[in-house]
């Protein structure tokens with residue numbers, strides 16, 4: 001237990017758009033869940049103008065993927081990430097770093113978040129190297145152009161993507 005109001009050193013937030021969740025995200029979330037007692041995967045509401053999945057759908061998909069992991073919760077958030085993390089009493093924000101190209105954006109966000117809330121630390125983790133080229137944007141593009149995404153996203157995500165395609169959305 002921590003004093004009232006103090007962040008829990010055992011709780012981390014893994015925030016993102018997750019449109020859709022990729023195997024790279026899964027890798028980072030599982031690494032976080034091994035390091036922290038509890039992890040909240042926080043889905044940003046309305047990140048994209050034309051998302052493939054609504055934030056409710058993304059939350060449902062990610063819950064399905066991690067249903068066997070009692071220490072991984074999934075939630076949606078809007079507004080400032082640090083405000084959400086503060087409300088959850090999280091001590092850390094975890095982000096994946098795939099390549100040097102991610103660094104500048106992540107560095108800016110981490111320092112801005114620290115400026116806004118100095119008690120919450122941002123941690124970076126590298127995914128397994130076979131996932132370093134994966135991004136949600138590329139997955140969406142490949143899928144919409146008829147390419148194979150098996151092995152790049154969890155089977156549940158692929159199923160949801162095919163269901164969208166069946167509805168004439170996203171492919």
Ligand code: PNS
Pocket residue numbers: 015016017018044047079080081082108109110112113
């Ligand atoms: O998966 P993404 O799109 O790279 O995730 C970006 C995310 C959700 C982490 C970032 O956009 C975010 O934290 N948005 C919430 C708004 C906010 O706090 N902005 C200031 C961050 S410096």
